[in-house]
C-alpha cells in the first residue's frame with residue numbers, strides 16, 4: 001500500500017531509529033532507558049545540567065529534532081558522560097556507561113556507517 005505523507009519517515013529518522021535500537025541492545029539492564037530519577041539518585045538534577053536517556057533521544061527523533069547524525073551521536077555521548085560524571089568509578093553505573101560508550105562508538109564509525117549509503121550526505 002502507498003504510505004500517506006504523514007506515515008513517511010524521513011531517511012535520517014529511519015537511520016537514527018535503527019542506530020538507536022542497536023545502541024539500546026548494549027544496555028541490557030535498561031539503566032539508560034529512562035530519565036534518571038532524583039529519588040534514586042540524590043542531587044542528580046543539581047549535578048547533571050543536561051540529562052539525557054534513550055527515551056528522550058527517541059522522542060527527539062520522532063520530533064525531527066536531529067538535523068544530523070552528529071547531533072544524535074552528541075546526545076549519546078552526553079548520556080554516557082553524565083553517568084560517568086555522577087557515578088563514581090567502580091560503580092555499576094559508571095562501568096555500564098563506559099562499556100556502552102565504547103561499544104556504541106564502535107557502531108558509529110564511518111566504516112560501519114558507510115554501508116548505509118549516501119543517506120548521510
Ligand SMILES: COc1ccc(OC)c(-c2cc(C(C)=O)n3cccnc23)c1
Nearest residue numbers: 030031032033034035036040041083093
Ligand atoms: C537499579 O535500577 C535502575 C533502573 C533505572 C535507572 O535509571 C533509569 C537506574 C539508574 C541509572 C542511573 C544512571 C544512568 O546514572 N542511575 C544512577 C543512580 C541510581 N540509579 C540509576 C537504575
